[in-house]
Amino acid sequence: xxxxxxxxxxxxxxxxxxxxxxVLLWIVPTTGLxxxxxxxxxxxxxxxxxxxxxxxxxxxxARSAPPDAQVEEDGVYVLSGNVFGSEPGQVIAFGTSSxxxxxxxxxxxxxxxxxxxxxVEANGDYRLxxxxxxxxxxxxxxxxRTLEAPRFxxxxxxxxxxxERLGQSFLNTFSVTIPATVIPILVAAFAAYALxxxxxxxxxxxxxxxxxxxVVPLQLAFIPLLKLHNALGIGKDYLGIWLxxxxxxxxxxxYLLRNYIAGLPREIIESARVDGATDFEIFRRIxxxxxxxxxxxxxxxxxxxxxxxxxxxxxxxxNNEQQLVMTGRLRELLGSRGGDWExxxxxxxxxxxxxxxxxxxLQRFLVRGLLSGSVKGG
Amino acid sequence: xxxVFWALATxxxxxxxxxxxxxxxxxxxxxxxxxxxxxxxxxxxRASAIRPWLFMGPAIVLLSVYLVYPVINSVWLSLRDATxxxxxxxDNYVWLxxxxxxxxxxxxxxxxxxxxxxxxTGFGLLAAALTDRIRWGNFAKSLIFMPMAISFVGASVIWKxxxxxxxxxxxxxxxxxxxxxxxxxxxxxxxxxEPLNSFLLMVVLIWIQTGFAMVILSAALRGIPEETVExxxxxxxxxxxxxxxxxxxxxxxxxxxxxxxxxxxxxKVFDIVLAMTNGQWGTQVLANLMFDWMFRGADSGRASTVAxxxxxxxxxxxxxxxxxxxxEMQ
Numbered sequence: 001x002x003x004x005x006x007x008x009x010x011x012x013x014x015x016x017x018x019x020x021x022x023v024l025l026w027i028v029p030t031t032g033l034x035x036x037x038x039x040x041x042x043x044x045x046x047x048x049x050x051x052x053x054x055x056x057x058x059x060x061x062a063r064s065a066p067p068d069a070q071v072e073e074d075g076v077y078v079l080s081g082n083v084f085g086s087e088p089g090q091v092i093a094f095g096t097s098s099x100x101x102x103x104x105x106x107x108x109x110x111x112x113x114x115x116x117x118x119x120v121e122a123n124g125d126y127r128l129x130x131x132x133x134x135x136x137x138x139x140x141x142x143x144x145r146t147l148e149a150p151r152f153x154x155x156x157x158x159x160x161x162x163x164e165r166l167g168q169s170f171l172n173t174f175s176v177t178i179p180a181t182v183i184p185i186l187v188a189a190f191a192a193y194a195l196x197x198x199x200x201x202x203x204x205x206x207x208x209x210x211x212x213x214x215v216v217p218l219q220l221a222f223i224p225l226l227k228l229h230n231a232l233g234i235g236k237d238y239l240g241i242w243l244x245x246x247x248x249x250x251x252x253x254x255y256l257l258r259n260y261i262a263g264l265p266r267e268i269i270e271s272a273r274v275d276g277a278t279d280f281e282i283f284r285r286i287x288x289x290x291x292x293x294x295x296x297x298x299x300x301x302x303x304x305x306x307x308x309x310x311x312x313x314x315x316x317x318x319n320n321e322q323q324l325v326m327t328g329r330l331r332e333l334l335g336s337r338g339g340d341w342e343x344x345x346x347x348x349x350x351x352x353x354x355x356x357x358x359x360x361x362l363q364r365f366l367v368r369g370l371l372s373g374s375v376k377g378g
Numbered sequence: 379x380x381x382v383f384w385a386l387a388t389x390x391x392x393x394x395x396x397x398x399x400x401x402x403x404x405x406x407x408x409x410x411x412x413x414x415x416x417x418x419x420x421x422x423x424r425a426s427a428i429r430p431w432l433f434m435g436p437a438i439v440l441l442s443v444y445l446v447y448p449v450i451n452s453v454w455l456s457l458r459d460a461t462x463x464x465x466x467x468x469d470n471y472v473w474l475x476x477x478x479x480x481x482x483x484x485x486x487x488x489x490x491x492x493x494x495x496x497x498x499t500g501f502g503l504l505a506a507a508l509t510d511r512i513r514w515g516n517f518a519k520s521l522i523f524m525p526m527a528i529s530f531v532g533a534s535v536i537w538k539x540x541x542x543x544x545x546x547x548x549x550x551x552x553x554x555x556x557x558x559x560x561x562x563x564x565x566x567x568x569x570x571x572e573p574l575n576s577f578l579l580m581v582v583l584i585w586i587q588t589g590f591a592m593v594i595l596s597a598a599l600r601g602i603p604e605e606t607v608e609x610x611x612x613x614x615x616x617x618x619x620x621x622x623x624x625x626x627x628x629x630x631x632x633x634x635x636x637x638x639x640x641x642x643x644x645x646k647v648f649d650i651v652l653a654m655t656n657g658q659w660g661t662q663v664l665a666n667l668m669f670d671w672m673f674r675g676a677d678s679g680r681a682s683t684v685a686x687x688x689x690x691x692x693x694x695x696x697x698x699x700x701x702x703x704x705x706e707m708q
Contacts, residue, residue, distance in 0.1 A: 011617065012511075012512075015508050015511050015512055016512055018508055019505075019508045019509055019512055019514075019515070019518050022501075022504070022505055022508070022518070022522065023518045023521050023522060026521060026522045026524075026525070026585065026588075027521055027524075028553070029536045029537060029539075029540055029553075029585065030524070030525070030528070030536055032536070032539060032540065032553060033535065033536045033539050036539065044551065045544075045551065046549055046551075047549060047551065048549070048550070048551045048552075048553070048556050049551070050553070050556075171382055174382060174385065175382050175384070175385035176385075178385050178386070178389060179385050179388040179389050179392060182389050182392070182393060183388075183389070183392040183393070183396070186393060186396040186397070187396060187436045187437050187440065188437060190400055190433045190434070190436070190437070191433060191434040191436075191437035191438075193433060194429075194430040194433035194434045195434070198426075198429065198430040198433070199426075200427065200430040200431075203430075204704070204707065206434070206438075207703065207707065208700045208703065208704060209441075210441075211696075211699050211700050211703040212696050212699070212700050213441060213445045213446070214696075214699065215642050215692050215695060215696045215699065216445050216449060216689070216692075216696075217645065217646050217665075217685065217688040217689055217692060218646070219646065219648075219665055219668045219669075219684075219685040219688055220448050220449055220452045220682075220685040220686065220688070220689050221444060221445065221448035222448075222672060222685075223448075223451075223452065223455060223672060223678045223681055223682055223685075224447060224448040224451035224452060224455065225444065225448055227462075227678075228443075228447075238384065238385070238388075239388075242388060242392075243440075243444070244444065246440060246444075247440045247441065247443065247444025247445060248444060248445070250437055250440055250441055250444075250445075251441065251445070254437060278404070278408070279426075279429055279433070280400070280401075280404040283433075304526075304527060307529070308527075308528070308529030308530065308531075308532070309529075310529070310530065310531050310648075310649045310652070310653075311648055311649065311669075315672075327529050327531045327532075327649075330529075330531045330532065330535060330653075331531050331652065331653050334531075334534070334535060334538070334653055341539060341542070341551070344535050344539070345535070345539070347535075348532045348535040348536065351529065351531075351532055352527070352528050352529065352532045355527040355528065355529070356524070356527050356528070358527065359523075359524065359526070359527035360520070360524075363520060363523070367593055370590065370593055370594060371593070371594065371597050
């Protein structure tokens, strides 16, 4: 269609710019959190993530060495050191009182009470001189305005995985997801084959039922099923959530697979029947291998859905260490660590890393599944 | 680690069990009704009448227990009290229509229902139409599609960061407030401002669902017969006219499918509200209200009643879907 509608250069430019803006709008939110997850926690709270590539200015209160450390040089008592300790840093102004924290430039002579003088160099070295011996137990306050270089760190990730126990939740999510993805596939494939290629009374009704069950709100299922699970003794445990996800995923699985299997060429299946193959053999030798793309599509859907699910996990699993999944943990953190964006950002990215990899790696199957589910199927 | 082992063991047991079930039942059927010998014809007919039900057995059992039974049981529970022990008639429904939070949830759900499907489909159509015409279109598409892979909770964290408010005198680190300040406005705690906050939550879902709409609509746009477009070009139609008068009318069916699919999702929206406001500041929705009554209220009667309201709301779409599926099969 490019050749007929897209030839005018002005139009082409407009389209390019429009798409660029649209894409920008769509990726900026994620980028913001991703960048923040690598930033130093002190820097996150004082400057926006969009400034993270540039140095930021901040007012810092440092303390000189305690009077115990003073040395006498030619009759003056000297305390010296570096306001940054051992780390590198840059001072752009300093002051001797809280009223004028930026009174002097680096290298200037700053005056203090009792005839003391203070010099702070740009690299943070300070020298505090006094005609009398320094007294008291603590060092004097030094007000500095610093220029901080951007600091990026992996500390946040280390923190959330170990200290916030996201690592454990990662395993829990994994434990929920894998069986809940694999088990429905086989059950659905057999049913889909029967609905696609076997003749029996009530077939149309069953297909209609599957289509209807596709949209049943899960909210409806929780209370009755929780009571049932408790009665069976599998309430709040992995077996319960595996079964629940299997049940909830089946309508989509059967629907997608039936659409696909019904579209396989009639000749292949008929000729196998003529050759004396039973339905079981046809299913195992012909239908199952040919349906691989549809099986993959469904597996990806189910994987993403189960991995990202919060609701079913909250209902069917407990809140303890061994059972809290990542979405649940993330939601807890949102409540308890609401303002600690370094924790939230890193946690969020740990939890969406796997789905994103699956998404970008297997997008082809995902798109195919979506299309067979909606465009053809109606 | 232990439960990972159990998860893997379950896969093996589950898959093996399934295979065994299908294999053994088929074998039994073949042995009981052999396709040879004196009654071969009758046996084959009988076997092929039974076999479909063997194939569908596990699926039918699971669907009945996990989806059909709960619907019926919920109706029953909605007529009973908080613990489900006593019959209370229509009390829960009477309570429902008078409850302030329920009315707020209904109002919000209706707003979500109008705004989210419309905006997602609109943006999706725009993205589909534009990306199909440029060279890096596929790359652009996968970036717009990407939020689909992010959990609702993850997306809530992402957007809560954008709406973040530090308070007076502090540097704003939320993008929205930073922009507001940059154009000399006043920073606000957006998430607490009624009724704007509901729309801010909707933005999250629109951001997630646009990719879905785009992928499907893009495929539909590509499926339009080239001749119709060529004819319009020859008649001197402008690109905009071609799009709105020629292309869009030909994909109405697909637009309707996308719209209804998102509508169903919207009716069940839960995670976003729970994670961002938990229904405070006038943002409550039905699914979260149900959750509230189920866990904090511990009232299975009222929770079931709210869940049934969601069910009633999706029923028209369910019927429409079944009709379409039936028409497809004929």
